[in-house]
Amino acid sequence: MITEYFILSGILFTIGVLGVLVRKNLIVILMSLEIMMASSHLALVAAGNLAQNLSGQIFALFSIAVAAAEVAIGLALVVIIYKKKQTTNVDRFNILQG
Amino acid sequence: MSQILFYVVALLSLGCALSVILQRNPVYSALSLVGFLFLQAVYFVILRAYFLAVVQVLIYAGAIMVLFVYVVMVMNLSSDDLPRLHFKPVSIFLGGLFASILFYLFQSDKPITRIQALVVENNITEIAKLLFSEYVLAFEYISFLLVVAMVGVVVLNQRTQS
Amino acid sequence: MNTTIMTWVERRGSAFIQGRIGPNRVGPLGLFQPIADVIKFIMKEDTYYPHVNKWLFILAPALSLIPAVLALAAIPFGPVIQIFGYQTPLQIADLHIGLIYILAVSSLGIYGILLGGWASNNKYSFLGSLRSCAQMVSYEIALGLSIVGVIMVYGSTSLSEIVIRQGGSFLGFIPKWGIVTQPLAFILFWIAAFAETNRLPFDLPEGETELVAGYHTEYSGMKFALFFMSEYIAMFTMSCLLATLFLGGWQFPPGIHELIYGLGLSTNILGVLHFLSFFIKVCFFLWCYVWVRWTFPRFRYDQMMKLGWKVMVPIALVNIIMTGFGLRFFL
Numbered sequence: 001m002i003t004e005y006f007i008l009s010g011i012l013f014t015i016g017v018l019g020v021l022v023r024k025n026l027i028v029i030l031m032s033l034e035i036m037m038a039s040s041h042l043a044l045v046a047a048g049n050l051a052q053n054l055s056g057q058i059f060a061l062f063s064i065a066v067a068a069a070e071v072a073i074g075l076a077l078v079v080i081i082y083k084k085k086q087t088t089n090v091d092r093f094n095i096l097q098g
Numbered sequence: 099m100s101q102i103l104f105y106v107v108a109l110l111s112l113g114c115a116l117s118v119i120l121q122r123n124p125v126y127s128a129l130s131l132v133g134f135l136f137l138q139a140v141y142f143v144i145l146r147a148y149f150l151a152v153v154q155v156l157i158y159a160g161a162i163m164v165l166f167v168y169v170v171m172v173m174n175l176s177s178d179d180l181p182r183l184h185f186k187p188v189s190i191f192l193g194g195l196f197a198s199i200l201f202y203l204f205q206s207d208k209p210i211t212r213i214q215a216l217v218v219e220n221n222i223t224e225i226a227k228l229l230f231s232e233y234v235l236a237f238e239y240i241s242f243l244l245v246v247a248m249v250g251v252v253v254l255n256q257r258t259q260s
Numbered sequence: 261m262n263t264t265i266m267t268w269v270e271r272r273g274s275a276f277i278q279g280r281i282g283p284n285r286v287g288p289l290g291l292f293q294p295i296a297d298v299i300k301f302i303m304k305e306d307t308y309y310p311h312v313n314k315w316l317f318i319l320a321p322a323l324s325l326i327p328a329v330l331a332l333a334a335i336p337f338g339p340v341i342q343i344f345g346y347q348t349p350l351q352i353a354d355l356h357i358g359l360i361y362i363l364a365v366s367s368l369g370i371y372g373i374l375l376g377g378w379a380s381n382n383k384y385s386f387l388g389s390l391r392s393c394a395q396m397v398s399y400e401i402a403l404g405l406s407i408v409g410v411i412m413v414y415g416s417t418s419l420s421e422i423v424i425r426q427g428g429s430f431l432g433f434i435p436k437w438g439i440v441t442q443p444l445a446f447i448l449f450w451i452a453a454f455a456e457t458n459r460l461p462f463d464l465p466e467g468e469t470e471l472v473a474g475y476h477t478e479y480s481g482m483k484f485a486l487f488f489m490s491e492y493i494a495m496f497t498m499s500c501l502l503a504t505l506f507l508g509g510w511q512f513p514p515g516i517h518e519l520i521y522g523l524g525l526s527t528n529i530l531g532v533l534h535f536l537s538f539f540i541k542v543c544f545f546l547w548c549y550v551w552v553r554w555t556f557p558r559f560r561y562d563q564m565m566k567l568g569w570k571v572m573v574p575i576a577l578v579n580i581i582m583t584g585f586g587l588r589f590f591l
Binding site: 004005008010011012013014015016017018019021022023025027028030031032034035038041042045046048049054055057058060061062064065066067068069070071072073075076077078079080082088 | 104108111112115116118119124127128131134135138141142145146147149150153154157158161162165166169170173192193196197200201221224225228229233236237240243244246247248250251254255
Binding site: 129152159161164168171 | 316361378394
């Protein structure tokens with residue numbers, strides 16, 4: 001039963017990776033990052049259940065806090081970039097290419 | 099019972115996750131993500147991590163995703179200005195590589211034992227005890243990180259206004 | 261049920277405060293007016309406009325009602341009673357994380373409002389929903405932080421557990437209720453509860469003078485009724501929470517407690533009396549909602565945000581620290 005959880009979290013993580021690779025909208029890319037984060041929480045909790053202690057849940061708890069901070073900063077950056085460029089298409093953000 | 103529930107929820111959440119990356123309109127993507135994160139809480143309930151399930155709903159679905167939906171709606175991105183997908187060979191190659199690595203890892207492991215209930219039913223006190231004894235340093239780091247993130251966001255958005 | 265009675269109370273109450281008569285035609289004292297309202301809501305045509313986003317337009321009212329109803333499940337209405345020999349608590353689900361559960365579920369109510377405003381594709385609706393979203397997220401923080409003090413004092417996140425620990429008294433006549441042990445948290449929670457339910461003086465999302473009717477401008481018929489019901493159910497939940505956390509839930513006040521327990525009644529009759537005690541407290545808070553609505557003017561938006569972030573959150577944090585010191589040195 002636990003094996004299914006790991007497989008599921010692997011599949012979800014792959015979907016997240018695909019989302020980052022395939023989409024061009026910066027916000028959707030951030031969302032794909034969230035999918036990856038969430039799938040890793042699932043694996044952590046499942047592993048904690050397997051080991052019969054609460055460490056997995058506590059790691060997931062910390063990870064959720066990190067995700068919250070990440071989203072706050074990420075969205076602030078997206079909003080700033082959108083104000084400057086009027087788009088969220090990642091292909092337009094080539095300011096470093098000179 | 100919980101096994102059937104797991105498979106139903108697994109199908110639903112796979113659908114939600116695919117819908118996040120395949121929808122043209124970012125608003126629909128964000129809503130699918132809300133559904134996905136809510137279903138994640140259902141997994142936590144099946145795994146008897148009740149506190150985590152509630153925290154998941156409170157923080158992810160209640161706060162983080164509201165931010166997402168808010169930003170997407172305020173920007174009012176029309177769905178047409180962005181191409182739906184762009185399959186470059188390199189992205190397909192990387193995705194396939196990643197999937198095959200995961201597949202290999204799962205293949206090489208032995209099947210793992212069945213799910214068992216954690217003995218502690220009221221696990222919020224246990225989590226609190228661990229959090230303030232064994233993991234207290236990590237806890238402090240996390241609170242520091244959150245403060246830094248908060249200050250960072252405020253500073254970032256102030257600079258653009260002036 | 262509670263919605264129908266509350267609409268009657270609200271209309272009669274507002275009339276009472278403003279020196280009018282209010283709806284009094286349908287039934288005795290106009291008590292059947294809500295039923296007439298419901299019939300009207302059902303019979304009315306459900307209007308659609310070509311510019312609305314149809315799926316989300318239908319989904320939004322349901323999304324705002326479901327969390328409101330879900331949150332009610334964890335409220336303890338009374339102590340354990342016996343029905344046909346079974347021990348049954350007067351509570352739908354006795355969760356050991358009931359308090360956080362209610363916070364989590366009620367935070368989901370934002371989506372209904374946000375989607376309703378966005379799907380209507382109308383600038384007034386959208387502005388209203390954005391305001392409501394920002395307001396609810398900000399005041400949720402004050403709400404959560406004010407609860408922390410209560411959790412610290414009573415040492416539990418289970419609502420039934422908190423109520424049981426509020427029994428007894430100091431010096432024989434001061435009840436061990438949350439309002440005595442956590443007066444600051446009580447005031448903060450009360451203010452934040454008004455903001456969470458989008459009621460006056462925090463009803464900026466639907467300020468009639470600025471935004472027509474806010475996020476439900478485009479709604480009519482049964483879909484509007486769903487929004488309406490979810491607002492009243494949220495009010496009821498918040499009143500229940502206030503009574504549970506700060507007024508001892510179904511506990512009697514100290515003097516009456518000894519009196520009633522001296523009568524030697526059976527468990528079930530005691531249960532009913534306890535339920536009545538809870539119900540009276542809830543009714544008091546519900547009446548306060550109506551009372552405040554017709555007494556205070558609306559805040560300006562920046563004033564409201566300032567109150568939430570610069571006044572309530574710091575006070576809530578100070579309250580937590582003071583509670584910590586109090587528990588350390590006085591108990």
